[in-house]
Amino acid sequence: MRRILIAVPTLFILFLLQSYLWVPSYEEQGENPERLNEFIEGSIGDAQILNPVLSADSASSGIESKVFEGLIDRDEDLRFRGRLATHWEIFEEAYFYVNDEAWIPKVGKKDAQGVVKLLRDAIKARIRENAPLFRSLGKIQRVEALPARSFEFSKKDKNAEGKKIAVTIRVAAPPRIRLILKEVDQELFDHLSGLLGREYFSSFDGARFIDILPETFSSKRSAYARELLPATENNPVIVFHLRPNVRFHDGHVFDAEDVRFTYQAIMNPKNLSPRIADYEPVKAVEVLDPLTVRVVYKRLYSPALGTWGMGILPVHLLNSKALRQEAMHRGLDPDKFTLRQSEFNRRPLGCGPFLFREWKADQYIVLERFEDYWEGSPNYKRYTFRIVPDLLTQEMEFYAGTVDGYGVQPHQVERLSKDPAYQSFSGLSFGYTYIGYNMRREPFKDRRVRKALGMAIDVDKIIKYVLYEQGEKITGPFVKQTDFYNHAIEPLPYDPEGALRLLADAGWKKGPKGWLQKNGKRLQFTLITNQGNNLRKAILSIAQNSWKHIGIDVRTDVLEWAVFIQERVNKLDFDALILGWSMGIDPDLYQIWHSSQTGPNQLNFVAFRNEEADDLITKIRQEYDHERQVQYCRRLHEIIAQEQPYSFLYVGKWTAILDKRIVIKEVDPEGKPRYSRIQPTKTGNYTFYFNKWIKLPEVPRFEMEG
């Protein structure tokens, strides 16, 4: 008995330990050709739903970018380039109703034909004395009159008692003028009033042309008129010319119907697509022929083009018939079955460079290269997305050779970048961290106080000690590596004395106990941030300490994320907070900075209100010309930097580490492979040429190296 009790555990443990001999080590893995043809990416979290129309998390979009392909994407310099679309045109159709009561300067009242003639003559005459008008007229390619028409419109509306009833509106629309412009012009109607008279568009009274049944709704006449008979209308149009002979992973040929379907899938309210807001300005997506799609917009909306980087879904697998069949097959109610429930989201199929192979929840997602990819298939045979939920073990797996790339932490970069076995990359990320002040409250109403608070914090020290140098100062809300960012603006200096002077100007003077006070009230507020972000927590203490130094009584609070957002941010119940924004490349700042977005649950929670900024934000949204957009953005940046609604702190740097054996492989015309080192693009994107990467058995030597 005694022997058994000792022998059994000993043998058992020995048996377990010998399994070590069967596991391939880092060196052995390097000799395995199968392993060299696979790229394994480590990730903290799993993807949620692999459908570009439905997903909203970064893990999913990473996979989707490999499986799906959009019409366009951005090249090395962040300019748009064609993918599934070879090229595209953007122009504008503009409309206005003929205002036969308006007095046109010099010529008097005119009917539709008269206005058309007037415009055509003006275009021919090239009136140079009015330069803006001349510019706008120069863009007009065609002018035509549309005849008057009558139609009936019915909708449900609330009556005086708050009950919804059907309302019928009879519209006898006057003739309308259609202008076709070769490029989008947001100032068109502004400039045209130089020709047709300042009041021509604003004095158009649509209410004259409508009849409402029942009559009790007549009070809403002008509201309905604005909706149904807008005096002017800008309809930007994008025509995409699609790439011929592109195939989905199942061999089906991609065409314009797929594009239209993708749009419809987003707009279908049953699908609950988080991207619906991006496509809401679309008026219609029309298929002109199998390789041409025409997208018409309801209004000027310049971020529109960027939205077509969205992965295109295959209509033949997801149309309503296919979904019905799937529902029947799985024994579910076909009427309630939507795209969201489809198995497609767990085994996606697109026309990107990699095709989907397998997904094991919380373990891995395996993709394989698509041999028929239109741009030539990638070098790697497999791409594996591996979920390792712990930062330290990610690093350990990287050492052990079973992870090729992962999101390295700043402190890990320190020790890995010196190792000759690895190559490292770093670049600025698309987001920034800031301290936001609730400008509804004292003392933040005063710009001098906000500026002083910013000046009292030593951002350089934060970058050095909290971020291990993995960050850069930032002065405004645009992505730092784009043209929109105004590099002429100097960051606030670290100057506690200057801060005190500013505060003194604003009336805050040192009191008996060393605290700043004004009218007997101490300068006191609470700075909050969310739980779970150690960087923000560190900044919280640093800010508190720096402010205490100059005599400000700051309390701090760290709140659980959900409470932080729902109880404090959304309800606008805070003094100052530390948060971060992650930004897209597009310079549209409407939701975060426009004064109309300051209500509860909206994103301008600091209540930044500035008329000029509002105007610029709207203009940026409506401007299709890059250069002019840049001008507006730089001015907006200046205003925001002056007003200091946030103390802009820093933009983080991302870092990446790769095995040095991973290189770029290209094949020259004679079929000989050429290897070169992986170089990040100008904007710092090192994975831009991912499809050309391959892992070699040994670290290569490049000729250019001395």
Add this chain to the structure above:
Amino acid sequence: MLAFIGRSAIQKIITLFFVSIISFLIVHLAPGEPSQIDPLNPKFTQEVLERFRKEFHLDKPLHIQYLYYYRDLLTGKSVSWKDNRPVLKKIYERFKNSLWLFILGTLITWTLSFPVGIHAAIRRGGLYDRSTTFLAYLLISIPGFFFAYMLIIFVVTHFHVPVIGMETFGISSTGWHWFMDRMWHLLLPSILGAAGGIAVLSRYVRNQMLEVESQDYVRTAKAKGLSPDKVHYKHALRNALLPFVTMFGLILPGLIGGSVIIESIFSWPGMGRMAYEAILARNYPVILAVNFISAILVLVGTFISDLLYMVVDPRIRL
């Protein structure tokens, strides 16, 4: 006997009902709500958020939500809010992975604790006893995650082999190779999982042995002139084993609980990690299903240990 089974079944169903209500309330008391979208992403409007709430029935009063939820669970229709997959299927997949960890961990615990504990009892007060006591307290007091990290760093930097996950990634192997590779990946997490168990259980074995060894019948056996091995392993051990029989029933809930920390560190796709991630994401259907199933297992476990006790100890009549 039958009466006992019937009575206990009814009691347990009532308990289960209360557990279901309480766990439902606790989950809903936690601040924050589930969402498939990030509320701070400027692209998502309030309207989209509202529609999600409606989809999840979150706009309904609590008692209605309760009914909706348990109706779905009991008919097997409950789906995870994160990925729209059936909850029971998800749990089953994860359960299979946790099972191996559980079996190996339990085997290591039980095979090691007994020899260690018995020896300590026999050599009470000696160097061996004292050093195992010290080790046991060390194992109990050392934080699991710290121990795990130390072990991983040691193994990876000295042996250059992967230890994370269920198998070596990127290398597909078959047959015996595959089996051994899996075994290796099982080894570290199950040793870590077992460490605490060994410490506690070996102490428990030691105390049981000591208590039995001081009984009169053991002294009689010694006085009879039986060999010490026979006294310790036949007369004493058999009687000392009694309470451990009941412990078998009580380890059952550990099956579903898994180990959150070990599974997360080793990126083991098990139950514990799933439950933890579900809690962070406020994925109510998964949290409640895991909760409900573990409640059932606890009740079944106590029931089994009651029965076992009755079988091994004829003095007990319930």
